[in-house]
Amino acid sequence: MIRQIAVLSGKGGAGKTSITAALIKMMKTVIAVDADVNASNLPILLPHQRQATFPYYGMDIANIQDEKCIGCGRCLAACHFAAIQQTPAGHYRISADCEGCGACAFVCPAEAVVMIRRNSGSWYVSSLPNGTMIHADLTPGEDNSGKLITEIRRKAAEVAKDQHISYIVIDGPPGTSCQAISAMTGTDVVLAVVEESLSGLSDYRRLAELIHKFSIPHYVLINKAGFSQQIDYDIVQTAAHFNGKVAGRIAFNKDIPAALQNLQTLADLDIYRDFFNQVLKQLLFDP
């Protein structure tokens, strides 16, 4: 059995990536996945060696061949994304808003629309001292991050099986939308990293509800803690309401950003090692 652990946060900058990196460094063997594909930062913190690079193709996009186009305009009427414009010369052009649905190609009576493959980024298999990391760079501004996340998670499961590694740790994207959903679907446990602030609490409420919808057990790590008992209390209450457990707290500490600046993780700071061992124990062994 492979156990999949997703680290998510709702609010950005809560400390997902630094905490994920620390957890990964403390593990004997692990498959790491960076699912924050359009702000991929885990590889910055984890020393790795790139083993293989794969192109990522998102949705095919439409292309109109002028020589076949009869100018009937049916494609324009069929497009729900306003992605087709007519030039002064009467030609039709597909813009960057094309989502690749193929409706224009379907309605074109002259077969003038072809769907063409588009490269939307790359993904990588890299070796870590204690395992493998699967990560990706989506071309900035591209759609279809969910599809890419699904693709790299599939690869991670494959590698875990081949190498007989029992744990996959996924560094998720911020928010609760399509990318977060792609990162969390089918995982065994979620670690929610929650910043002790009004914004952190509010975003955690949304995240906890989403995790609950997916019926995934979850833990909460309260980060940048120690300023507001009220907010801490509200986070704990929210966790209890959605069947989450508090895994621990990390107090606000200016040494942490300083360590990150030098590409050290919290696992490299002695005072946090026991703490992360405890958190890890809960994530790996608690059902």
Added chain:
Amino acid sequence: MVISVVSGKGGAGKTSLAVAIAETFRAEFYDLDVDAPNAEHFLRPEIEQTRAVLQAVPVFAAERCNACGTCTRVCRFHALYKILNSVYLTESLCHSCGLCKLACPEQAISYQDIEIGRIRSGKSELTGQQVHIGDLNIGSTRETYLIETMTRELNSSALCIIDGPPGNSCAAVAAIKPADLVILVAEPTPFGMHDMAQTEQILARLNKKYLIIANKAQDTALVSRIFQARPKQPALIIDLDERYHRANLAGAILSREFPALRQQLSATISPELNSL
């Protein structure tokens, strides 16, 4: 006039700076970080109006559908699947493109609106202006549609501040598109610089005028060194200061708490506004 405040990395300080800018310039506010909207904790608007945002998705008339499977084959998003003699929709994958309806030989598909989120609007006493909050329904994957719905309604005769979503995805593009000026908030750290460079690619492609605010700087000399090799220098550097963190976490607006910061924001942004 529209200013979008964005950043590749989350937690760089987008929302705290966006609300501070809105408060400094008494601007209308659009919270387009629709799956983690937080500006209201700072601006505290009196909500006067809540509207549902709808998007149409296919529904299948059982009496007409003969389960031929055409729709499931044409759908490039794999949003439709057939079990026995019925077709089902995976709503989270559907892009509402309309192709299944066009392709159905039995005219068994129609489109019906579902709620994907809400827009809440009201006046903030702190800015004296309207605040609009995009609130994506939990579990919905249609954040870009909600953002685009809100940007279509921008009151561009006034000064509007957009608080965008983090990251460099299509949602960020949607929040950048309507901007006359983009404020790129960057954390001068290895993460922040990596993510900022990706956002700059989007800004270049969209041909946007922008300025950089380096936020949470641990050391000014270090920031200059970090930016040395970059094509664009920060217009303003704000220190990593525990006082700012304390104010932020409780929902205080930095420009109200720290007049010197307000002065800096005003001095940095006013000339840009005047030149637009």
